[in-house]
Amino acid sequence: MTAINWNKETAAHLYRRAAFGATAAELETAVSDGLEGAVDRLVDYSAISNAALDNRIASMHLVLKQPNPQTLPDNVRLWLARMIYTARPFEERMTFFWHNHFATSWAKVGETQLMRDQNDLFRRYAVGNFRRLCVEVAHDPAMLVWLDNETNIKDHPNENFGRELLELFTLGRGSYEETDVKASSRAFTGWTNDRTVYPIVFEYRPEWHDDGQKTFLGQSGNLNGEDIIDIICTQPQHARWIAGKLFSYFAYDSPEPEVVDRFAQIFLDSDTTVQPVVRAILKSPEMYSPRAMWTKVKSPVEHVVMTCHMLEIDGEIISARDHLIQQGQLLYEPPDVSGWKGGLTWVTSAALLSRINFANTVAAVFEPLLFGIPPTGAEAVDLYLDRLGPVHVDSATRQALIDYVAPGGVLPGGVTLRIRMRGLAHMIISLPEWQII
Amino acid sequence: MTLTRRAFVKGTIAGASLAFFPTRLAARALAAATGGKTLVIVQLIGGNDTLNTFIPYTDGRYRSARPALSIPDAQILQIDSQIGFHPAMTGLQELYHQRKFAFVTNVGFASLDRSHFRCQDVWSTASENPGSEPRGWLGRWADLYAPAAFSPVADVGVATSTPRGVAASRVLPTCLIDVETFDIKGDASNPDEASLFRSALRGIYQHPRAGGVADIVRETGALGFSAIDILHTLPPPSVVVDYAAPGRAVTPLGQSLRLAAQMIAGGNGTGVIWVTLDGFDTHRGQANGPSGGGSATGLHASLLGDLSSSLTAFQRDIEYRGLDDRVIVMGFSEFSRRVEENASLGTDHGKAGAVFMLGSPIRGGQWYGDPFDLGDLDEGDLKPRIDFRSVYATTIRDWLGGDPEPILGNAYENLGFIERGSRRRAVAH
Numbered sequence: 001m002t003a004i005n006w007n008k009e010t011a012a013h014l015y016r017r018a019a020f021g022a023t024a025a026e027l028e029t030a031v032s033d034g035l036e037g038a039v040d041r042l043v044d045y046s047a048i049s050n051a052a053l054d055n056r057i058a059s060m061h062l063v064l065k066q067p068n069p070q071t072l073p074d075n076v077r078l079w080l081a082r083m084i085y086t087a088r089p090f091e092e093r094m095t096f097f098w099h100n101h102f103a104t105s106w107a108k109v110g111e112t113q114l115m116r117d118q119n120d121l122f123r124r125y126a127v128g129n130f131r132r133l134c135v136e137v138a139h140d141p142a143m144l145v146w147l148d149n150e151t152n153i154k155d156h157p158n159e160n161f162g163r164e165l166l167e168l169f170t171l172g173r174g175s176y177e178e179t180d181v182k183a184s185s186r187a188f189t190g191w192t193n194d195r196t197v198y199p200i201v202f203e204y205r206p207e208w209h210d211d212g213q214k215t216f217l218g219q220s221g222n223l224n225g226e227d228i229i230d231i232i233c234t235q236p237q238h239a240r241w242i243a244g245k246l247f248s249y250f251a252y253d254s255p256e257p258e259v260v261d262r263f264a265q266i267f268l269d270s271d272t273t274v275q276p277v278v279r280a281i282l283k284s285p286e287m288y289s290p291r292a293m294w295t296k297v298k299s300p301v302e303h304v305v306m307t308c309h310m311l312e313i314d315g316e317i318i319s320a321r322d323h324l325i326q327q328g329q330l331l332y333e334p335p336d337v338s339g340w341k342g343g344l345t346w347v348t349s350a351a352l353l354s355r356i357n358f359a360n361t362v363a364a365v366f367e368p369l370l371f372g373i374p375p376t377g378a379e380a381v382d383l384y385l386d387r388l389g390p391v392h393v394d395s396a397t398r399q400a401l402i403d404y405v406a407p408g409g410v411l412p413g414g415v416t417l418r419i420r421m422r423g424l425a426h427m428i429i430s431l432p433e434w435q436i437i
Numbered sequence: 438m439t440l441t442r443r444a445f446v447k448g449t450i451a452g453a454s455l456a457f458f459p460t461r462l463a464a465r466a467l468a469a470a471t472g473g474k475t476l477v478i479v480q481l482i483g484g485n486d487t488l489n490t491f492i493p494y495t496d497g498r499y500r501s502a503r504p505a506l507s508i509p510d511a512q513i514l515q516i517d518s519q520i521g522f523h524p525a526m527t528g529l530q531e532l533y534h535q536r537k538f539a540f541v542t543n544v545g546f547a548s549l550d551r552s553h554f555r556c557q558d559v560w561s562t563a564s565e566n567p568g569s570e571p572r573g574w575l576g577r578w579a580d581l582y583a584p585a586a587f588s589p590v591a592d593v594g595v596a597t598s599t600p601r602g603v604a605a606s607r608v609l610p611t612c613l614i615d616v617e618t619f620d621i622k623g624d625a626s627n628p629d630e631a632s633l634f635r636s637a638l639r640g641i642y643q644h645p646r647a648g649g650v651a652d653i654v655r656e657t658g659a660l661g662f663s664a665i666d667i668l669h670t671l672p673p674p675s676v677v678v679d680y681a682a683p684g685r686a687v688t689p690l691g692q693s694l695r696l697a698a699q700m701i702a703g704g705n706g707t708g709v710i711w712v713t714l715d716g717f718d719t720h721r722g723q724a725n726g727p728s729g730g731g732s733a734t735g736l737h738a739s740l741l742g743d744l745s746s747s748l749t750a751f752q753r754d755i756e757y758r759g760l761d762d763r764v765i766v767m768g769f770s771e772f773s774r775r776v777e778e779n780a781s782l783g784t785d786h787g788k789a790g791a792v793f794m795l796g797s798p799i800r801g802g803q804w805y806g807d808p809f810d811l812g813d814l815d816e817g818d819l820k821p822r823i824d825f826r827s828v829y830a831t832t833i834r835d836w837l838g839g840d841p842e843p844i845l846g847n848a849y850e851n852l853g854f855i856e857r858g859s860r861r862r863a864v865a866h
Contacts, residue, residue, distance in 0.1 A: 148720040151781035159785045160720045163551070173552055178816065297650060326618060335715070336482075338554050347654050348599055348612035349661025350619060356638070357622045364624070397641055404637035419630050423623075430638055432646060432654040 004288045006035045016437040017250050019089035021306035039282045045088035053085050075112045076321045076331050083305040094126035103339035104146045106332040113199045114142040115332050127275035131233040139202045141193050150192040154210035157185040164337050175237040183216040188225040233272050239264035250281050251292045297346045298437050300327035311366045326354040356430040363426035377406025388428050475701050477766040478711045483718030485770035487790040494521045498811035502777045512733045524733045525742035528749030536802035538795050545789035545821025556771035561601035575709050576605030582839040600711045611664045672702045677757050680750040688743045690714045694751040702758050721781035765796035775817050788818035792828050798856045805852050
């Protein structure tokens with residue numbers, strides 16, 4: 001693997017994958033920081049103040065208490081604002097990763113407060129210790145509702161959580177037997193919610209718990225839920241599962257086994273702490289290899305957040321939530337416990353039209369003077385392609401963009417110039433090349 | 438414009454945008470479509486509980502396995518001396534008696550493993566090693582048999598992602614939720630500028646890229662732009678059939694099927710339409726307890742009620758349009774559920790289940806396969822006795838047209854649930 005050539009291209013790639021795109025100022029800083037400095041700046045965010053974000057959120061007058069129906073959209077507005085305006089984009093990137101990993105939907109949980117508490121849990125543990133995060137998730141009221149563990153009772157165990165914990169959260173199919181699913185489910189019996197208080201809280205009910213002998217992944221005893229997670233976290237397959245998923249999220253899908261093993265070892269060596277693994281992935285040659293660069297489809301959330309962030313929109317785009325619904329990635333409502341399928345499944349005709357129409361809404365409030373207005377159509381196109389990427393297009397596409405902005409080679413004047421520059425931003429964000437990262 | 442074959446293949450939804458292409462060519466392409474036949478797939482996501490759908494009500498073991506969830510005899514919609522339908526399925530019971538509805542029992546595959554995601558992929562790809570098969574079974578059919586001139590595969594009612602069952606390599610499916618949002622908006626205050634924008638963007642999406650993901654996006658976009666032209670000229674939704682239950686709004690499934698009927702009536706050669714109904718993962722609260730209305734009410738009842746009333750409306754819609762000899766519906770779910778109920782008024786993941794078929798060309802009013810055997814279970818689940826690929830093979834051979842073997846990799850039994858040969862009733866077109 002060759003050395004990493006750190007420049008505007010690779011720095012922008014890092015910011016597309018590990019943040020939500022870079023503005024011109026962010027990109028300049030990242031390039032001059034060098035690879036190590038740029039990655040560390042993203043990953044070591046705990047000392048970075050988010051006061052400006054907090055002020056912005058305070059000024060949004062969000063309604064966050066049910067039963068007001070506004071709590072549902074406002075919960076989504078809150079997280080989108082965090083993603084767009086945070087000074088710690090990596091924190092939101094990882095929170096988003098965990099939301100998709102422990103995919104829980106408001107559609108069944110039905111209480112925004114619980115979803116927000118779970119979201120705060122993911123943010124708190126964004127780059128923290130996985131074992132502790134997993135134990136917290138097993139106690140999380142939203143998860144207990146979502147995967148029915150709140151009614152997992154010893155006489156007739158409910159296997160929903162016990163199974164998905166293994167299949168999706170920690171090990172992956174093929175590394176355990178049905179008997180392990182049964183043992184895991186029995187171990188979590190009695191982990192329920194106290195529904196006599198509002199909002200509901202975790203409660204352990206000893207009379208519901210199965211105290212019998214259980215054998216899980218070859219270890220026997222009167223195992224409880226924490227024992228199950230402890231046993232899982234010592235498994236090499238667990239480290240491979242988590243490291244592989246993190247690597248795929250940032251770099252590329254279906255990584256080579258030896259690449260996964262390298263990062264799995266870092267995960268095991270750090271006692272399942274995430275930060276050293278993600279740091280290593282973001283500094284690895286694989287991260288900047290041709291297999292990684294421009295090979296992923298932007299997810300709808302990435303599309304919405306990057307559009308607002310890179311066009312440096314100050315006001316709020318209220319229709320963002322509608323577009324996320326049309327494109328199938330409403331925050332807090334993944335389709336099922338395996339999360340969003342991602343990749344090429346985002347590429348449907350209806351979803352692309354929704355992206356194009358969202359870009360139209362955003363471009364309508366974009367201020368062209370932020371990017372400047374060059375004297376010719378060709379310079380305008382090159383400037384916008386640079387600011388919104390850099391995006392690389394073939395000469396025919398570049399010419400088509402020039403012909404749109406400046407038919408006959410002449411930029412229009414007056415109010416039409418403004419419309420056309422906004423149209424140019426809209427069109428670049430609508431390009432096939434802008435849908436990939 | 439320059440008309441390349443590639444643009445023609447990828448540039449239309451399923452049929453031809455007559456505005457784009459020479460009329461004679463388009464008409465020939467239409468005539469060569471699937472003989473005007475459409476297969477509608479209804480995917481029940483989450484694992485439908487077969488035993489509370491097609492109920493073996495005379496088997497005492499059904500009641501003993503389900504003290505809380507079994508449906509009381511008096512409420513079951515009996516179809517014969519062995520099986521009755523869930524009380525929410527009145528419309529489908531009627532269609533069964535009209536011989537337009539049938540089901541196949543104990544359907545599954547040897548490696549059913551109770552995983553939603555793997556089992557969905559197996560059903561979609563018709564491969565028990567789905568990781569090695571990127572295309573869906575209907576996508577492979579379309580790649581082999583769809584007329585070269587255009588894609589007859591269009592899936593309707595799924596906007597969020599392409600159903601894996603129709604993923605193909607030569608043809609592309611189109612996804613949408615509704616016609617209203619399916620358009621390119623431009624500068625709202627200036628129609629001329631908006632129109633300039635639209636034509637520039639359409640132009641950019643016309644020429645192929647060097648490859649990679651960007652070109653897949655481009656092709657899909659170009660397809661979508663052409664689909665806009667077709668979809669905005671579809672016949673209107675039915676004014677005769679109301680897809681809404683009395684006093685209710687039309688459900689998303691009803692909306693999808695209503696649009697499917699418009700697509701079929703549009704005559705654009707749409708061969709496959711894929712719609713979904715989610716929510717069948719009823720680990721908990723599958724039915725209400727005795728104090729809450731009893732086992733015939735609750736989550737599963739409302740899902741089956743939606744399924745039954747939406748499908749009944751769809752069948753009536755296409756009958757009124759005189760298209761019912763051209764349409765069949767197949768419904769499946771990734772697995773069925775455990776025979777024994779759990780302590781949460783629910784059921785856990787199971788194995789074999791049932792597939793249903795609907796349509797005038799279906800040999801309905803009967804069911805195919807053995808009775809459910811609750812005395813011979815696999816770890817508490819129904820055993821698969823009919824390979825799901827037999828259902829697919831029958832559908833390919835007797836409906837879509839073509840040889841099932843290269844698509845499914847093996848020969849499978851023909852179950853005979855589709856009427857072959859002459860039409861059953863004269864239809865005016």
